[in-house]
Amino acid sequence: MLTSILTHPGGAHKDDLLACCVLLADNPVRIERRDPKPEDLNSEEIAVIDIGHQHDPAKSNFDHHQFPREAPPSCALSLVLQDLGLYDDAKRFCDWLETSEWLDCRGPVNTADWLGAGRDILAKLNSPIDVTLLRRFAGQEVHQPGEPVWEIMRMIGQDLIAYISGLRERMAYIAEHxxxxxxxxxxxxxxxxxxxxxxxxxxxxxxxxxxxxxxxxxxxxxxxxxxxxxxxxxxxxxxxxxxxxxxxxxxxxxxxxxxxxxxxxxxxxxxxxxxxxxxxxxxx
Missing domain, CATH: 3.10.310 (Diaminopimelate Epimerase; Chain A, domain 1)
Structure with a gap:
């Protein structure tokens, strides 16, 4: 059981926000936005997300920035889903996940080329929901249970996990009948x-x-x-x-x-x- 979640300060992105959301589903703990200390990286009870240059699930460290440039696109959310055993189904059922991995690792120009679309198309898909959540998440150093942003993030994590797990069960039901x-x-x-x-x-x-x-x-x-x-x-x-x-x-x-x-x-x-x-x- 986690005692806290730590992610980087400054601007927020979908991958670190969603990774925190997924962890909050079963770990209703505070989120801190700051640079990690050595003791944070060495504690399995503190999840370090998208910062720290370590991917070590045994110590709850989920960063991808140290991966080789030629590595397949991945992001903090990918690593958390892998640790929870949900990644394969998420990749199968969540059409947006691979695009999010590309955006975080390759940037909008390469992602647009990969999608076979102009970069302006990506901008046209932006939503005020995304903008507000990311801005509000980035705007506080600490997020606590009971606060609006924290509560919404936990709902997102719960719904995402329920969707992935539920769809797997649903597919088994369809296959049977x-x-x-x-x-x-x-x-x-x-x-x-x-x-x-x-x-x-x-x-x-x-x-x-x-x-x-x-x-x-x-x-x-x-x-x-x-x-x-x-x-x-x-x-x-x-x-x-x-x-x-x-x-x-x-x-x-x-x-x-x-x-x-x-x-x-x-x-x-x-x-x-x-x-x-x-x-x-x-x-x-």
Missing amino acids: AEIWELDGFSVLYLPRTEPLPGEPSAGLGRYIEELEVKTEVLATVYPDRRGEGYGMRRYNDDPRLDFTRIEQESDVHFAHKQGFIAKTSAVDPDRLKNLVQATFAQN
């Missing part, structure tokens, strides 16, 4: 109704599809409607070959979005569901 329907020209991922019904039945389906190996391309998901006894139908990756407005006049279809990407039906019979989804398909 889901079926692949091979229709005429495309495939559908079908998740039958189970009891108890998950709070958000469609959650994780897209991630699961990314790892599938099927004969034909998956273009749609069919999943229990959490608001009724029927099913929701959604096109995967917003593929325009499926347009659910083509079935909006069917008697058992009670909603079809005018943009064609989703519909709701009272039908529960798998054969009927297959027919409905097939009717939305038009080959380009």
Whole structure:
């Protein structure tokens, strides 16, 4: 159990802020923003984040600045997630993580090139949420439990860990229950109704599809409607070959979005569901 978290003074960045957030989830301790002393680096009860030129998880030291220039992009958050055994799933489920590693290690110009985008695109993705949190975090030498910034940071850490761990559990649930329907020209991922019904039945389906190996391309998901006894139908990756407005006049279809990407039906019979989804398909 940690007694405190220490990170560098001056400007704050996403990697040191998020690394502190993740540690706060299970260690509700004070955060100090100052240079570390030798005794800090030698104490396993004081987490030293993004400073100190040491990566030694046994002593709770998580700095990457001493890594060779040619090392794969990494950051303080990466090191903390590795120590918690969450890194592989975070890299798999959090699309923003690798970009954050690149930004911290390679800077905005190289990151923009790696993304195949102009540097101005990165600036257009900035949010006032990011700016305010980083500025407020950098603006105090000590952050204590009960203070607004500290409490928000702990919420971020708790939610991030819950998302990563929960999605792993969700993927296992989908793998146990889901079926692949091979229709005429495309495939559908079908998740039958189970009891108890998950709070958000469609959650994780897209991630699961990314790892599938099927004969034909998956273009749609069919999943229990959490608001009724029927099913929701959604096109995967917003593929325009499926347009659910083509079935909006069917008697058992009670909603079809005018943009064609989703519909709701009272039908529960798998054969009927297959027919409905097939009717939305038009080959380009």
